[in-house]
Amino acid sequence: MMPFQIVVLWSDVLVWLLFAAAIGFAVLVAHNPPLLSAWRRVGASRLGMASATILVAFIGIGLLDSLHFRQALDGKPGQKTQYAVEVLSLLDALASPLRLNNEKTYSAPFATRLYAKETIEVPGLGAVREYPRLKNAGKHLGEHEEELLADAAFTAWRAILLALLVWLALTAWLLQRRAAAVDASRRAKTSGDETEFAWSSVLLTLLLMLMVLTPLFALSGKYHVFGTDKVGQDVLYQVLKSVRTGLIIGLVTTLVLLPLAVGLGIVAGYFRGWVDDLIQYVYTVLNSIPGVLLIAASVLMMQVIIDTHPQWFATAAERADLRLLALCFILGMTSWTGLCRLLRGETLKLRELEYIQAAQAFGVSHGRIIVRHILPNLMHIVIISLVMDFSGLVLAEAVLSYVGIGVDPTMTSFGTMINNARMELGREPVVWWSLAAAFSAMFILVLAANLFADAVRDAFDPRVA
Amino acid sequence: MLQVDDLRLGFVAGKKNLIAVDGISFAIARGETLALLGESGCGKSATALALLRLLPGAGRIFGGQVSLDGENLLQLSEAKMRQVRGGRMAMIFQEPATSLNPVLTVGRQIGEVLEQHLKLSGAAARERMLALLRQVGIADPERRLDEYPFQLSGGMKQRVMIAIALAGEPQLLIADEPTTALDVTVQAQILDLLAQLQAERGMGMLLITHDLGVVARMAQRIGVMYAGELVEVASREDFFSRPRHPYTQALFAALPDAAHRGQKLLTIPGLVPSLAAMPAGCRFADRCAQVMAQCRTQSPAWREVAPGHQLRCHWSGSAGGESALRHQLSEINGDAGKPCLEVSDLKVHFPIRKGVLQRTVGHVFAVDGISMAILPGRTLALVGESGCGKTTVGKALLQLVAPTAGSVRLGGGELVGLKGKRLRTVRRHLQMIFQDPFASLNPRLRVGEIIAEGMAALRLQTEAGARHSAIVALLKQVGLAEEAIERYPHEFSGGQRQRIAIARALAVQPEVLICDEPTSALDVSVQAQILNLLKALQAELGVAYLFITHNFAVVEYLAHDVAVMYLGRIVERGRAEEVLRRAQHPYTQALLSAVPTPRIDVISQAVRLAGETPSPANPPTGCHFHPRCPRAQAICRENYPPAQAISSTHAVNCHFPG
């Protein structure tokens, strides 16, 4: 008798698989000094670590949103428990006030009233057209709507104070630990001052994040801090939900792209001859179709399949989920060519290197040469291009959703948010908050990813730096 | 004319300043050549760039004075300094291939100097350019003016570089390793040219080099640099007859040549200290044979020991115990019986494809029918200039490149055409050491894994414990500590990496080891260590070497037999004494006389070759060498000469040997 039933969506499996792979990779790096020293250089980059901190926050949200379950319905004891149709995630559960406190339609950030006039029956006055009070925001103000500013400021200040305390405690703890570590290293006479981890920038970013996020969440219980959308849903909640979609597009796609690009690129460059010709032919053909059009054609075909086989999907969530994965698959299939060409070129160079020839002189098998000598020396290119691709994919999702070939319209993503909101720019007065929130969140995510990618590239690429 | 006083310069790394050159002073008079000699990383190139204020982004000049005709260059404004650069002071660089702008014509690149410094343009400038090109010995200058650098050969590019440098009519020419990237025969041409131009124009010259032979050929005064300091300055006579500093003495002693055959070369132990960790006392103290207590604590002062001979050293003895430091090496000599590797008529041709259907329109005749035999425990040196196909021979022997024709027999078994498992079993007996110690070790593998690779592939020492102890034994054999197993290649210096590469090759106990220029990327002192090691290993293990090289000094020191290659073919072969002392082929003779010798008592009877090696895609008819040969006759243009036996072991492919 559990109060809930765990639901495992396919995308969840992949997300956690990726997470496990990341941890596995970290363990591998920790045992491999050359790789470790490269990552140390990433760690020493102030901008890189600041953006990594932000990325970790985003990933945290995404992971919370990737544990799904169905809540048990109140049933009589003894009966077989029934579960709700709605599939919820841990994030939904944590943010249930946001999720459930829906209004009727648009309301501006920190508004206490709706954005559209309605006819309301006022006792004594009859039907009056006015902006009705919101059901779930600013209720505690009662009649004193004018105290909103003071109340919001007070709540925010309290939250900021709390954030500051938490941050100070954290910093103190870290400083203490580091003092001990420095002591130990001084005793061991290892001075790694050149590649010292950029703690200061992490802490600074953390402070900034706490200062912004704590008041935001403290206020979000009382108000719609980012307003509500057309159907009255809280925009902050939508932003939070969009994070997972963006991350999945950015990360799962690479899962599809990677084996193709790495495998074919190395094979083409290493064996040359007709294998090379064939692989080059395949990627030139794929490359010659303009990306958006190939994606559009594939997505259209996928839609036909989905629409003509409704029996495959048990719930709407499942359908949206599989459509998301199919989109990742299509994006992966259409974007492996660039990395593949890069790796092929690099393999061509590598195979002429003397250590590969030395291995060949020993009669080491091709497979072993590829795994031991070529792959590890291509790793930096793979890592750089993965991190670089991520931001491009997040941006692409928005465009594709706008064009109508993106994620399922029922799935919350930055693209669908923008798509839904852009029509409202024509309204007078303008409804800007939904767009602004989606663009800002996306900008922060992509900027952090780009800056992180820069730090990674500087650390791994011997030419730059 | 040029006066450098207490020049200090270095590089900014993070928040620290690394001092690369610490207070050097020298002067160059009009018409004089000063050579700055030193091994890599001693700061000699940085000094040259600093004189022109051309240090790269991170470089800084921290102090001192550079004055040209009494004008302090370090205090000039950037605009004034530009008038000095290329005008009163010009520079030529080491790599002619990359130092010219690939997308501008030769004429344009010379012309901009004329325009900048002499305000010449139009027809007058063109006249001047033609004259300059003629001066630097470029035939057909009218055509060359409108050509791009890629259309010129390496030697011609360097001539163009010299023409660019001369265009501003400089009083002082700085030449930074001007011939290091060139072949010996071309190097001889360029050195001759520089010497002649200097004499004609009365220019001062600062020659930066690591090659004692070049110094002997060119310099009037020599400054030796070590770890950012000038340790000795002497006139040419004093330098070669009475070197005072232990470092200079050690450099001479580390040079291999025939006189030291059968002896161990003197080596300099240890490494040049890194910029970040300079010792407080004498910088050479850790590696010095004459080190005293005060050397560790007190940096020696700059003192004059004889007129014009200055020194930075506490020690005042003279080179005495040199021969006592050498050890006799036992050598396996005499007839060693049957050859362990026999090559006959080996050919490697690479097709050239062109046109719509990629048809084969010709071949690069990289290796075109060579035969040779290597006897157990002996060293055969395969000598030739770049592009003659000597490296391809090595790869073809190992079947890394599929031979087009011919046979390679190892201990009686044929290698050509073997595949898969059978080829693998043969590979055990034949291994290779590569030229570049930085490219020949996988940076992602530990040294232990690198050495174990061959054993694993050939299924030797399959038991883990046995393999580990075998690796330890190998490391010890090549002079490395056991801890090396767990470390990565980047933690080792060039010489140590080459030792690792040797250990890797020896791990499968080969009978023949192909050494492809194993010391050409190394400094002289490190080269000596590796040569000693190779010799000791041969004595110990009886392994035969095929030593591929362009360096005659190494050949003289190491080889028992010599084969000289030109354009894919062997033109002369024989015992080392025969080929080196009584060379019969005009090419061998020219090669031998082109090598600059690090002695001043030898007057080289110059046999200078014209031109450069033609392309192996289109070798000349008849004797490949005839276009450059002083003895060429009609028959040379028509028939390739057959091998003529001079003695039972000495053969030459020439119509007119002698």
Place this chain on the structure above:
Amino acid sequence: MLAYILRRLLYALPILIGVNLITFALFFIVNTPDDMARMQLGVKRVTPEAIERWKSERGYDKPLFINAAASGLATVSKTIFFEKSARMFVGDFGRAEDGRDIAREIGQRMWPSLAIALPTFILGLFVSVCLALTLAFFRATVFDLWGVVLCVAMMSISGLFYIIGGQYLISKLWRLVPISGFGDGLDAWRFLILPVLIGVISGIGSSTRWYRTIFLEEVSKDYVRTARAKGLPETIVFFRHILRNALIPILTGVVVVIPLLFMGSLLTESFFGIPGLGSYTIDAINAQDFAVVRSMVFIGSVLYIVGLILTDISYTLVDPRIRFS
């Protein structure tokens, strides 16, 4: 040279055939024409007769590759593959859902696309190269550092934002130019100026950063040191030596997209209501007009391949090393 271009053209043919086969497989094998009919007709109107009628109206009622019912050449020619895919090679793209000839439509619509894309391309290239050159000139200074950060920030902004923000600010708030639409002849500039401006700005970030790395790579080359050793002023070093060498990778990276300018931009055209190929494509995607999408895929590939050939030619023009060998 001629033989070279000829060889490139010959090489292009198998690629186009490959593209053709892929699109054919995507549109006719992954889903059968029956599936498409069902989808197009909607759930309510699906009857076997309706499907048959839908297919025969569009010529989808024939077999895929081999028509066993026909004889002679018609066994191959009276098939979906021949009529719908192979005929694209001769410029016959069939008809759209609204019955119009796709080829004619493309011929008309590519000019408005070009009118926007070409100025955007040229202006964008000019601005980015100038900015990149400036950053490279001030390399390793604070100016350079923040310039790069700004570039990264600019490329982190969604293209949609540039368009929506620009439209809102310039057309709606300031009312400087019309918000969308397209005019004929000289009058068109009022409609062009905003999309071009937005197109340029949205591309600055990534291209400036890319060109900057190319310039920096050239700056560290040996020949630059030679040029400085000649005593040349820094401006000449930059414009005569570095710019000329850096133009090779820049041009060759850029030339490939020139033919694709005819295709226009999906986003810009649909936001600004420009009757070009981009908006044509978007409309087709939204209306699930497969014939149009298929044609655009084919046209796009042809243009891309033309771009590749142009790239090869431009290489030989800029780089003497290739011109003379």
